Amino acid sequence: MALLNRAQPAPAVGAAGTDRWGTLRGAARAAAPAVLGYLLVRLAATAILWGWARSEHHSVLTLLGRKWDSLWFLGIIGHGYDHGTPLQSNLAFFPLYPQLVRGADVLSPAGPATTGVLLDWIFALAAAWGIYAVGERLYGQRAGVVLAVLWGAVPHAVVESMAYTESLFTALAAWTLYALLSERWLTSGFLCLLAGLTRPTASALVPVVCLAALLAVVRSPRAWRPWAALLLAPAGWLGYLLWVGLRLHRLDGWFHVQKDGWGSSWDGGRFTLHTARHILSTPSPLDLYAVTAVLLLAVALFVLSLLDRQPWPLLVFSALLLVTSIGGSGFYHSKARFLISAFPLLMPPAVALAKARTGTAITVLTTLTLVSGYFGGYLLLVWNHSP
DSSP states (O other): OOSOOSOOOOOOGGGHHHHHHHHHHHHHHHHHHHHHHHHHHHHHHHHHHHHHHHHTTOOHHHHHHSSTHHHHHHHHHHHOOOSSOOSSOGGGSOSHHHHHHHHHHHHOSSOHHHHHHHHHHHHHHHHHHHHHHHHHHHHOHHHHHHHHHHHTTSTTGGGGGSSSSHHHHHHHHHHHHHHHHTTOHHHHHHHHHHHHTTOGGGGGTHHHHHHHHHHHHHHOTTOHHHHHHHHHTTHHHHHHHHHHHHHHTSTTHHHHIIIIITOOOBOTTHHHHHHHHHHHHSOOOHHHHHHHHHHHHHHHHHHHHHHTTOOHHHHHHHHHHHHHHHHBOSOGGGHHHHTTTOGGGGHHHHHHHHHSOHHHHHHHHHHHHHHHHHHHHHHHHTOOSOO
16 A cells, blocks of 8 residues: 555646745745744743743753753764763764754854754754644644644653754654655655664664665565665664774674663663652652653553554654663663654644644643743753753
């Protein structure tokens, strides 16, 4: 069965360029409520963070651009990658985001930290547009708008506004999945390649594109575009792992860095289950309760997504993100952040809110925005670990 459910009319040859620009402008107009709604939510949450930070004499730009992983990216931008394997090597971080910031910083007078934050806001808006596009294609415009806004109001959404890689990866993942649903093979393959250069969690996206391309090849062996997607999709992710392996003179170099330097490896979920049980049975910080609640809710939302019969590419993407997040050892406090990109899990509540009265939807989203704003402040001003 083909992934494409809506036929795309072919433009006349002479008017192809004009039609493309016209289609893009129409798509931008349709997505404007979702992108503006997302922007309002993030501005409101950031205003809460600003007020809290100001009361404690902290700079919002410092909090967003010079905390935790952001400092590692700044180190890569300024000094490049490690040649050896120190206790914690920056080789664990994929290269696309720091390289984009480095390139933009050449044209920016603001410095790499502020440039990184500004780029992240742009990537977040691109992600909101892509999330809307997927939601609108499957469930209609209202659901697409709610889905994009809801993504900006999740508990750990402050990360979407920080100099982190989550917004860039989510944008690439959302548009990859949209291109895949539209059977735009070259686009999906190329965007997946870029996603593979952004975060290790591209391991959840690459199999989706490759499987879809394989199915297309089986249906039409002579079609070259699915073959191209099949080759492009894993190239970024595998290419970086190979580069690290060559740099460290061992094929498993990146996994060695993760395990021995960062204490992160695959254990099938034993660490996560043990830690969650301990948190729920003893007094624990708010962040750890929130992470545990997010993990439990994510599993429940995945079940609802199955019952709603989401398209299999979205289900597999969400499932693999859940498996890699829950199944990895270490960094329990960051596991909710690792699921930021799993936007298809938000489809069930988004569809439900889209069907509710406007006042009800606004009330729920406003409440979630306030909670997300407070929790973002807590993560950056109270909690003493990376979100």
